[in-house]
Amino acid sequence: MEPKESFIDIEQIRIILGEIQKASKNSIEALLQSGEAANPLNLLITLASLIGLRPANSFDELKEGPISSVLELVAFHLFPHIRDYAKAGIPPVLILKALDVIKPLLNLYIGELQYGYLVEIFEKHGKIRPADEILVSVRTHACIVRGSAYPEQTEKEIVNIQGEFEDFFRHKIGLGPKKACELVKSLIKKAEQNATAYSIEASKAARDLEQQWREAKRTKGRERSPTQNQLLKYIKSPQDAFVFGSLAALSELAPFRLPINRVDLEPTPSEKEWDALIGLIGLTQKTRAGLVSQIGIQAFPLWVLPHGQVLLIDLSNTLDVLWDKFENVIKNEPEYQKYQDIRAKWLDQDVCSSLTKIFPPESIFQNVSYPDPDDSSKTAEMDHLVYWPPFVVLVENKSKQFRLAGQLGDLGRLRTDLKENVEEAFDQAIRARRYLKSVKSADFKEIKGGRKISIPTESIERTFLITVSQHHLAGLANRLASLRELSLFKKSEYPYCVSAGDLETISQFCEGPDIFLHYIERRLKIEKGELQVKADELDFFGAYLTNRLDLRDAERENVDFVQFLGWHSKFDAWMAHKRGDLQEIPASISLEVPDEILKILRELRKRDSKADRSIALALLEMPNETLQQLAGMISELKKFPPPEKVFRHGTHMSPEALVVVMMSTGRTPQELETHTQYRTQIEMYRRKATRAVGLGMALEDAQNPFHCLLWLQGPWAHDAEMEKLLEQDSDLIPVRGSLPGRNDPCYCGSRKKFKKCHIRKLEEKRRIAAPTR
Numbered sequence: 001m002e003p004k005e006s007f008i009d010i011e012q013i014r015i016i017l018g019e020i021q022k023a024s025k026n027s028i029e030a031l032l033q034s035g036e037a038a039n040p041l042n043l044l045i046t047l048a049s050l051i052g053l054r055p056a057n058s059f060d061e062l063k064e065g066p067i068s069s070v071l072e073l074v075a076f077h078l079f080p081h082i083r084d085y086a087k088a089g090i091p092p093v094l095i096l097k098a099l100d101v102i103k104p105l106l107n108l109y110i111g112e113l114q115y116g117y118l119v120e121i122f123e124k125h126g127k128i129r130p131a132d133e134i135l136v137s138v139r140t141h142a143c144i145v146r147g148s149a150y151p152e153q154t155e156k157e158i159v160n161i162q163g164e165f166e167d168f169f170r171h172k173i174g175l176g177p178k179k180a181c182e183l184v185k186s187l188i189k190k191a192e193q194n195a196t197a198y199s200i201e202a203s204k205a206a207r208d209l210e211q212q213w214r215e216a217k218r219t220k221g222r223e224r225s226p227t228q229n230q231l232l233k234y235i236k237s238p239q240d241a242f243v244f245g246s247l248a249a250l251s252e253l254a255p256f257r258l259p260i261n262r263v264d265l266e267p268t269p270s271e272k273e274w275d276a277l278i279g280l281i282g283l284t285q286k287t288r289a290g291l292v293s294q295i296g297i298q299a300f301p302l303w304v305l306p307h308g309q310v311l312l313i314d315l316s317n318t319l320d321v322l323w324d325k326f327e328n329v330i331k332n333e334p335e336y337q338k339y340q341d342i343r344a345k346w347l348d349q350d351v352c353s354s355l356t357k358i359f360p361p362e363s364i365f366q367n368v369s370y371p372d373p374d375d376s377s378k379t380a381e382m383d384h385l386v387y388w389p390p391f392v393v394l395v396e397n398k399s400k401q402f403r404l405a406g407q408l409g410d411l412g413r414l415r416t417d418l419k420e421n422v423e424e425a426f427d428q429a430i431r432a433r434r435y436l437k438s439v440k441s442a443d444f445k446e447i448k449g450g451r452k453i454s455i456p457t458e459s460i461e462r463t464f465l466i467t468v469s470q471h472h473l474a475g476l477a478n479r480l481a482s483l484r485e486l487s488l489f490k491k492s493e494y495p496y497c498v499s500a501g502d503l504e505t506i507s508q509f510c511e512g513p514d515i516f517l518h519y520i521e522r523r524l525k526i527e528k529g530e531l532q533v534k535a536d537e538l539d540f541f542g543a544y545l546t547n548r549l550d551l552r553d554a555e556r557e558n559v560d561f562v563q564f565l566g567w568h569s570k571f572d573a574w575m576a577h578k579r580g581d582l583q584e585i586p587a588s589i590s591l592e593v594p595d596e597i598l599k600i601l602r603e604l605r606k607r608d609s610k611a612d613r614s615i616a617l618a619l620l621e622m623p624n625e626t627l628q629q630l631a632g633m634i635s636e637l638k639k640f641p642p643p644e645k646v647f648r649h650g651t652h653m654s655p656e657a658l659v660v661v662m663m664s665t666g667r668t669p670q671e672l673e674t675h676t677q678y679r680t681q682i683e684m685y686r687r688k689a690t691r692a693v694g695l696g697m698a699l700e701d702a703q704n705p706f707h708c709l710l711w712l713q714g715p716w717a718h719d720a721e722m723e724k725l726l727e728q729d730s731d732l733i734p735v736r737g738s739l740p741g742r743n744d745p746c747y748c749g750s751r752k753k754f755k756k757c758h759i760r761k762l763e764e765k766r767r768i769a770a771p772t773r
Contacts, residue, residue, distance in 0.1 A: 039086035149501030174276035209245030535564035542567030594631035
């Protein structure tokens with residue numbers, strides 16, 4: 001089916017683009033004027049210090065935008081005008097003016113990218129299709145977002161993959177990948193040390209000027225000195241005095257203390273290594289002169305300043321650039337085939353390591369073969385198979401390059417890269433699933449080692465398909481449904497697509513496989529739904545840990561677009577603390593559910609049977625409000641424990657499953673299990689439920705109260721025996737925590753609202769029973 005054409009008022013787009021370009025030109029001119037008034041080089045370094053070298057907990061990306069992108073824009077416009085350093089500091093007013101100019105500059109740049117590209121496409125093809133709108137989004141992402149993973153993750157890739165060719169690169173360009181990583185980390189460390197040292201001096205200067213302002217304010221008018229009068233005239237508050245003092249000192253210190261010479265590093269790199277690094281990622285005035293737009297500057301994060309000094313701010317982006325530059329060096333060489341093999345092997349091992357943090361190691365099978373369902377004379381292969389009954393996880397990895405050219409405007413290359421990184425892997429996973437569906441017992445064998453497994457396919461409850469790319473896919477891994485416009489995923493079925501770095505991070509915070517599998521279910525439900533959700537992977541997972549991606553409220557309110565922002569910050573703080581950038585220990589990162597529910601989930605993981613795993617996923621599917629009610633019911637039961645050898649139960653009905661909690665003291669485990677099963681069955685029948693969880697709790701065993709956990713499922717059907725049991729059961733009084741809301745369906749199964757059915761009868765029963773309670 002041909003993609004639908006998107007209606008866009010191109011004339012309105014041109015008008016908006018013109019306004020953006022005008023505003024952008026004015027902002028750039030104001031920035032250049034500040035630079036000329038202050039000295040462009042001094043201003044560039046001062047702004048880099050202010051924006052890029054702040055403490056890890058002082059930066060708000062939501063308000064200020066990506067640091068690297070902001071600084072790249074400043075460098076792009078100021079670099080052609082830099083000359084030698086000026087000895088004088090910059091007036092704080094000029095610094096504040098420059099900061100005010102920078103704030104809207106990034107948004108103007110984004111607008112110019114988006115609207116300019118739409119106009120460019122329209123003028124070339126005479127129309128704009130949805131596929132072109134996808135490319136606009138991808139191009140914006142590629143131009144703005146920096147860091148495909150945490151720097152530790154990217155460095156690990158460079159060292160373990162490209163580092164295998166250290167000698168080749170050293171002979172080819174004078175610098176190997178391992179040495180390059182050492183150099184850029186040393187540059188960042190030295191810049192941070194320099195900034196810390198002069199920031200202490202700047203803080204002292206700030207406090208001194210604040211104190212001078214306060215003294216001037218306390219001094220009577222006639223007794224003030226000319227200096228004090230000037231201070232009060234231009235600075236209106238002690239807070240402003242502190243800021244002015246800090247900026248004035250910073251502008252005097254940063255230009256001369258922040259830039260780094262080769263000999264400042266320990267160990268000192270050779271001149272050959274230094275020159276090779278500059279040749280690889282250095283932004284010189286000559287390099288800048290060859291750039292036609294801001295897009296190109298992201299490939300040159302090492303600023304080369306007068307007198308051979310350099311400045312490097314963002315380690316994460318720099319490591320990404322190093323990866324790309326080294327890969328481009330080797331890809332046309334005979335060694336490239338070996339390089340690809342090592343890259344693919346490393347990715348397999350990295351993914352296996354992440355999976356091992358989530359699933360029991362014995363459940364993971366790596367690089368397996370199996371009979372090809374499309375040709376019985378052949379075998380097919382799968383990167384990873386996880387059998388965690390009753391669930392099967394099929395994982396395919398792809399380490400193909402995701403080219404910048406495709407992200408910046410070439411639809412053909414973009415489609416090819418996405419097909420090679422996602423769709424082909426998905427097709428391989430689907431083939432394995434097709435094999436599972438075609439036989440009663442599926443046989444898989446690890447290619448190395450020969451470990452075998454036979455899976456009875458009738459017992460499989462769900463199969464999960466995952467594709468892992470080595471790097472981020474420019475924000476498209478979470479928007480696979482939109483790729484139908486590129487003739488991809490035509491059947492509207494999608495895998496859970498994730499980068500290796502994000503999978504590694506997620507694996508650190510999955511307390512059990514149940515959390516990971518339920519997260520995948522929720523992610524794919526969003527992918528297939530009508531509601532458009534924009535977020536990167538760690539924003540998705542951060543939101544999941546808080547609310548399990550429950551978007552029912554948004555769906556009920558007919559909201560058509562939701563964006564998750566800032567949910568990844570908890571992982572950023574965790575990583576910053578881990579590397580020593582953040583001294584304060586961040587809050588614990590874990591699934592946020594009531595304590596009573598958490599205890600149940602942990603007990604289910606200990607038991608680890610098929611039924612236990614199904615119960616865990618059913619509980620995770622319940623919204624927070626339902627889990628709170630269920631936890632309240634359990635707490636209510638504990639407050640009023642039953643007498644010796646007496647059973648007390650509570651029942652909670654939700655769309656996901658019926659939950660029955662049975663409590664006792666002084667009963668044998670067998671008796672508790674029998675009564676729990678009976679009560680679960682009868683309540684399941686009463687409410688016409690198709691899925692039910694039964695929890696049997698022995699209150700005298702504080703260490704292990706859950707003596708039985710049951711999972712029942714099946715279609716409801718009329719049963720004469722069950723009807724008789726219901727009549728005998730009619731006088732039971734439900735526990736308060738198990739009651740539905742006034743407007744919810746009644747607990748008796750009548751499907752009437754609670755307030756229209758049993759609420760009055762129940763209150764009467766409670767009134768009569770109260771004296772003997």
